[in-house]
Amino acid sequence: MKRNEIVLVALMALLNFTHILDFMIMMPLGNILMPQWNLNSSQFSIIVSSYSLAAFVSSFAAIFFADKFDRKNVLLVAYFGFLAGTLGCAFATNGATMILARSITGIFGGLISAQVLSIIADIIPYERRGQAMGMLMGGFALASVVGVPFGLYLANQFNWYFPFLVVAGVGVLLFPLLLRYVPSVGGHMANPIPLKGRIESFVHIFSDRTQMTALAFSFILIMGHFLIIPLFNPYMVYNVGVPQKDTPLIYLFGGISSLITAQFVGKLSDKYGKRQVFVIAAAASLILILMLTNMPRIPVYWVLIIFSVWFSAATGRTVPGQAMTTQAVSAKTRGSFMSLNSCMQSLGTGFAGLISGWLTFSDSTFAIHHYDYLGYLSAILILICIALAIRLDKLLVVNGLK
Numbered sequence: 001m002k003r004n005e006i007v008l009v010a011l012m013a014l015l016n017f018t019h020i021l022d023f024m025i026m027m028p029l030g031n032i033l034m035p036q037w038n039l040n041s042s043q044f045s046i047i048v049s050s051y052s053l054a055a056f057v058s059s060f061a062a063i064f065f066a067d068k069f070d071r072k073n074v075l076l077v078a079y080f081g082f083l084a085g086t087l088g089c090a091f092a093t094n095g096a097t098m099i100l101a102r103s104i105t106g107i108f109g110g111l112i113s114a115q116v117l118s119i120i121a122d123i124i125p126y127e128r129r130g131q132a133m134g135m136l137m138g139g140f141a142l143a144s145v146v147g148v149p150f151g152l153y154l155a156n157q158f159n160w161y162f163p164f165l166v167v168a169g170v171g172v173l174l175f176p177l178l179l180r181y182v183p184s185v186g187g188h189m190a191n192p193i194p195l196k197g198r199i200e201s202f203v204h205i206f207s208d209r210t211q212m213t214a215l216a217f218s219f220i221l222i223m224g225h226f227l228i229i230p231l232f233n234p235y236m237v238y239n240v241g242v243p244q245k246d247t248p249l250i251y252l253f254g255g256i257s258s259l260i261t262a263q264f265v266g267k268l269s270d271k272y273g274k275r276q277v278f279v280i281a282a283a284a285s286l287i288l289i290l291m292l293t294n295m296p297r298i299p300v301y302w303v304l305i306i307f308s309v310w311f312s313a314a315t316g317r318t319v320p321g322q323a324m325t326t327q328a329v330s331a332k333t334r335g336s337f338m339s340l341n342s343c344m345q346s347l348g349t350g351f352a353g354l355i356s357g358w359l360t361f362s363d364s365t366f367a368i369h370h371y372d373y374l375g376y377l378s379a380i381l382i383l384i385c386i387a388l389a390i391r392l393d394k395l396l397v398v399n400g401l402k
Contacts, residue, residue, distance in 0.1 A: 004183075005124050009135045011174075011181055012116050015079065016136055018171045019112050021147035022086050022105065023051060025163045028152055028233040028247060032160050034366050037095055041231055041368055045357025047098050048230045052350035054103040055110025059343030062111050063202055071122070071185040075115040076178060081108030083171040090164040106346075114342035119185050121326040121338070130274060133323045134266020145255030149248035156245060202340070210395040211337060214328035215344050217388040221321055223348035224381030225314060227374045228293055230356045238367040241297045253304045254311035261312040265319050274320035275393035281316025282386050286379050288313055293375025317385075324392055 030044050039047075062074075085105030092098035116136070124132045151163030205211045236242040236250065269277040288310035295303070329337040359373045 005128070005132065006135075007181060008123060008183070009120065009132050011178055012120060013136050014174055015075075015112070015178065016116060017143050017147060018167050018174065019079075019082065019109060021143040021151065022082070022089075022109070022164070022167045024143055024148055025151045025167070026051070026089075026102070027230050028148060028251065029155060029160050029163075030231065031234045031237040031244065031247070031366070032155060033098075034234060034362070036160070039095055041234070041360050041362040042357035043095055044234075045230050045353045047095060047102060049350045049353035049357075050099045051102040051106035051109065052346045052353060054106030055346035056343055056350060058107045058110035059114060059339055059346050062114060062339040063343065064199070071115050071119050072182050074111060075119070075182070076175075078108045078111035078115065079171065079175065079178065082112060083168050083175075085109070086164055086171070087168040090161040090168070092161075110342065110346055111339075113345065114338040117322070117326055117342075118338045119182070122185050123183070126323075126327055127270065129326065130270035130320065130323050131266045133319050134262045134264075134269075143255070145252060145259050148251035148255065152248040152251065156248075205337065205340060210328050210392070210399050213388060213392045213395055214325045215341060217321070217385060217392055218325050218341050219344040219348045220381050220388065221317065221348075221385045222345045223352045224378045224385060225317075226349050226352035227356055227378040227381070228289065228371075230353045231360060231368050231371065231374075232292075234362070234366060235368045235371050236303065238362075238365060239297075239371065240295050240303060242300055242303055246300050249300070249304060250307050253308045257308040257312045258315040261315045262319060265316045266323075269320040269323060273393075274324050275389050278317055278320040278324070278389045279386050281313050281320075282382050282389070285310060285313035285317060286382060289375050289378050289382070293372045293378070317382075321385075321389065324389065324396070327396055328392070 027048055030048075033039060033047075034041075034044055082105055085101060085108060088101040088104060089098065092101050120132055120136065121129065147163075147167075151166065154162035154166065205215070233247060233250075236247065237244055242250070265277060265281070288306060291306050292310055295306070325341060326338070355377070356374055359377075360368050360370045362368055
């Protein structure tokens, strides 16, 4: 990668760090907020889902205006609103006010992912995009390695709202760097498409087999991944017996393994093929999903090992999977397509959160029951994704997009 590309991707990764950390830190707080606010598993799942469902709404709306503006400007406005919403989460006093704060954060956060991926796709050519996606995923891994463990430490040592204050503070420091170093991305505005054309382009997506396959692939992949996430921390504490003070270690070890995996799997996908790497990583993740969701009371070190390997496999799926999805459309309409893709990912995440609450229940000790059901459903969805990845790769070749 060229120097300017590295700087751009590094800034996008740092932005991704704060964006993902805000989303991720909510779920590990379940075992703190559930007893403090007297929430059951279903109620907490609604809090988690509120962000994603709000992001779905804004992502869908962005489909019709994203390509009318410079991608940098859209990103900066969205990030400003996102930081304001994150700060608001720190002042929530119960489940209802947290749902409101998370919804505001999600409205703006839903615009961020599509713009980040579109900027990367518009500036960095496909032959180097796998490595770029690997670096971008590093922001996700960094959120796990540093952000989530540190956030949980702050929540355990001080209070649950401290992580939100930290995310907002880091974002405020990052904002002027984005303003200065992220280039304007307005090539797609040279021949603007009128609203009628945008609607027609939107409708056309549903008649394009390549784009529909990419969207279905993205939706099912994110849903299969997040099914087991919202209630994972309460399950570890109240079912498996992991001490509350040790929960940061789970995300620390998982994040380190993911950070390492994200870097070499991007290069491997560029060298050996994104479909091939995805299929191998997805297949490897299946047994780990079933192990995590059927875990008896075992020593903490076994939890750390299994979670770390699963996190690596999940990263191995996501890096090539995102690279394949971004290639399903031309640069001219990529903003609208990626907004719809982000929209589908938010919907998948929101549905995953709701389903996790519907299929499970918590007792008076806050232990989670039927958590294994989530593992079985997750494994089925990942198997479907393997089939869709193979089909998408063939369609990219047939349509000259690869």
